[in-house]
Amino acid sequence: MRLLFILGEIGGGLRRNLSMVISVVLVTFVSLTFVGAAGMLQMQINQMKGYWYDKVQVAVFLCNDGSTAVGCASGSATKEQQDNLQAMLESPAIKPYINDFQFESQAEAYTHFKEQFSNSPIVDSVSEDQLPASFRINMKNPEKYEIISETFSSQPGVETVSDQRQVLERIFSWMNGASVAAIGVAAVMIFCAVLLITTTIRLSAFSRRRETGIMRLVGASKTVIQLPFILEGVIAAVVGALLASVTLWLMAHFWLNGDLSKQFLNTPFISSTQVLVIAPVLIALGAGLAGISSLLTLRRYLKV
Amino acid sequence: MIRFENVTKVYEQNARPALDSVSLEINRGEFTFLVGASGSGKSTFLRLILKEDKASAGSVYVAGQNVANISSWRVPKLRRGIGVVFQDFRLLPQKNVFANVAFAMQVIGKSRSIIRETVPEVLKTVGLEGKERRMPHELSGGEQQRVAIARAVVNRPGILLADEPTGNLDPITSMGIMGVLDKINQNGTTVVMATHDDDIVNEMRRRVVELKNGKVIRDEAKALYTSMIPVVGESRRLRDASGEELNRAQGAQL
Numbered sequence: 001m002r003l004l005f006i007l008g009e010i011g012g013g014l015r016r017n018l019s020m021v022i023s024v025v026l027v028t029f030v031s032l033t034f035v036g037a038a039g040m041l042q043m044q045i046n047q048m049k050g051y052w053y054d055k056v057q058v059a060v061f062l063c064n065d066g067s068t069a070v071g072c073a074s075g076s077a078t079k080e081q082q083d084n085l086q087a088m089l090e091s092p093a094i095k096p097y098i099n100d101f102q103f104e105s106q107a108e109a110y111t112h113f114k115e116q117f118s119n120s121p122i123v124d125s126v127s128e129d130q131l132p133a134s135f136r137i138n139m140k141n142p143e144k145y146e147i148i149s150e151t152f153s154s155q156p157g158v159e160t161v162s163d164q165r166q167v168l169e170r171i172f173s174w175m176n177g178a179s180v181a182a183i184g185v186a187a188v189m190i191f192c193a194v195l196l197i198t199t200t201i202r203l204s205a206f207s208r209r210r211e212t213g214i215m216r217l218v219g220a221s222k223t224v225i226q227l228p229f230i231l232e233g234v235i236a237a238v239v240g241a242l243l244a245s246v247t248l249w250l251m252a253h254f255w256l257n258g259d260l261s262k263q264f265l266n267t268p269f270i271s272s273t274q275v276l277v278i279a280p281v282l283i284a285l286g287a288g289l290a291g292i293s294s295l296l297t298l299r300r301y302l303k304v
Numbered sequence: 305m306i307r308f309e310n311v312t313k314v315y316e317q318n319a320r321p322a323l324d325s326v327s328l329e330i331n332r333g334e335f336t337f338l339v340g341a342s343g344s345g346k347s348t349f350l351r352l353i354l355k356e357d358k359a360s361a362g363s364v365y366v367a368g369q370n371v372a373n374i375s376s377w378r379v380p381k382l383r384r385g386i387g388v389v390f391q392d393f394r395l396l397p398q399k400n401v402f403a404n405v406a407f408a409m410q411v412i413g414k415s416r417s418i419i420r421e422t423v424p425e426v427l428k429t430v431g432l433e434g435k436e437r438r439m440p441h442e443l444s445g446g447e448q449q450r451v452a453i454a455r456a457v458v459n460r461p462g463i464l465l466a467d468e469p470t471g472n473l474d475p476i477t478s479m480g481i482m483g484v485l486d487k488i489n490q491n492g493t494t495v496v497m498a499t500h501d502d503d504i505v506n507e508m509r510r511r512v513v514e515l516k517n518g519k520v521i522r523d524e525a526k527a528l529y530t531s532m533i534p535v536v537g538e539s540r541r542l543r544d545a546s547g548e549e550l551n552r553a554q555g556a557q558l
């Protein structure tokens with residue numbers, strides 16, 4: 001009976017304040033979408049780290065015909081130069097630092113390139129001899145990249161030594177920045193959401209002060225009086241959180257695992273199922289925020 | 305049933321107290337009128353019984369319990385034992401008569417079947433049989449007040465507080481309302497009614513407690529609205545109070 005009564009009160013409250021309730025839904029929706037996006041970015045970073053960190057290599061690129069580096073003055077790297085580099089890699093000075101290494105010829109480089117950009121028109125404009133051959137080195141400790149770089153950069157026939165890890169780190173720091181920005185936007189939006197929930201509850205309490213006054217006089221408990229208001233805010237916020245979750249899932253499903261994964265074949269994107277982990281967090285966050293802010297508002301504006 | 309022990313209520317620090325060291329006992333089943341000029345502290349007296357306000361000094365006992373010792377989560381229980389009626393009825397305009405009375409039962413969790421059984425009974429007691437489906441705006445003032453009384457007593461409280469319940473009604477309608485309150489009192493409910501209506505008080509001949517500037521200046525059984533013999537009252541307190549008045553008057557002269 002009391003439950004039915006409370007449900008009825010909530011329904012009435014939601015209907016009476018429909019426009020305010022809709023704005024609470026929208027603001028929590030937007031703010032939690034940003035929170036969720038930040039969460040997804042972090043998940044994506046972790047995923048990529050896990051996937052790439054044992055695959056990243058230091059690449060020693062050899063000169064090809066078009067190379068302009070100082071070490072490439074004599075044109076394309078010779079077989080001798082290549083053997084010399086291989087001997088250096090196997091020497092006792094370098095060997096302790098590396099797990100293993102492979103040589104990637106120009107032909108192999110071209111094959112990989114074609115795989116990587118299979119649906120991009122760029123493939124047609126690149127020919128085999130434009131791509132450099134390289135030694136792909138797996139470091140025991142990727143931090144020791146400097147040693148390889150110092151030893152090999154000045155060797156004849158070497159165009160450049162590149163650390164893929166550094167490239168990755170740059171990408172990760174960019175993604176981290178983006179997630180911090182998303183959190184910043186989310187914080188502002190959450191602040192708005194809290195203010196809006198507070199105002200909504202206040203208006204709602206004001207418009208129903210007759211009822212609550214009578215409830216108080218006939219001895220209704222604090223819970224029966226306050227719960228409809230609190231749940232009104234919580235329900236609106238949870239609807240917003242659900243919308244945010246659905247949006248994030250759609251983003252993961254159709255964008256990350258659709259378009260983006262076709263463009264970046266080698267990038268491991270988080271799956272849409274993984275995104276579902278974020279949903280309960282968003283719902284709990286929305287419900288918690290709404291619950292606490294309505295409770296605090298009621299303490300001030302609804303005498304019990 | 306209700307006992308005030310040296311109760312003082314000060315709303316604003318520098319203002320004169322709304323109630324000034326009031327001691328008073330109202331027994332179970334009694335019908336008591338609370339009279340006095342505007343601002344004499346009648347509504348304050350009633351609010352203290354409900355624990356709507358806290359006494360600044362002294363103790364208020366309701367059904368043997370000091371209300372100051374009732375924790376906030378048990379205040380609703382106190383209020384379930386007290387019905388309240390106001391001058392302005394305070395009905396819910398969008399609910400019909402039945403729903404207005406049922407509301408008081410719903411919010412404390414009474415079952416639907418008990419509500420369906422009790423509400424018509426109570427409406428019959430207050431003389432509103434057959435008007436269950438009317439909306440408040442389709443009722444006269446007297447009828448609206450009857451609905452409010454029905455709502456106040458539907459949970460069978462031991463005490464009924466009425467703050468100028470006839471303040472908005474004409475004399476004949478008022479007498480009708482008094483009939484209802486009397487009937488409720490006959491059924492064993494303690495009734496405390498604050499009023500300015502001398503005709504009613506004179507007609508009913510019940511206990512009258514008169515307040516002036518927050519002090520009890522008269523407490524008479526079977527009394528009239530204004531005391532016939534102002535100084536010689538039933539209680540010593542009365543003499544004390546008027547003695548004080550006399551002193552103050554003399555002080556002013558000096």
Ligand SMILES: Nc1ncnc2c1ncn2[C@@H]1O[C@H](COP(=O)(O)OP(=O)(O)OP(=O)(O)O)[C@@H](O)[C@H]1O
Binds near residue numbers: 322343344
């Ligand atoms: N909430 C309040 N805050 C400050 N002062 C108050 C408050 N309520 C009442 N008072 C003051 O307390 C005194 C007693 O007020 P109270 O309402 O009890 O009088 P009353 O006898 O009911 O008057 P009336 O017959 O006009 O209803 C008045 O001086 C009033 O101004």
Ligand SMILES: [Mg+2]
Binds near residue numbers: 348467
């Ligand atoms: Mg009053």
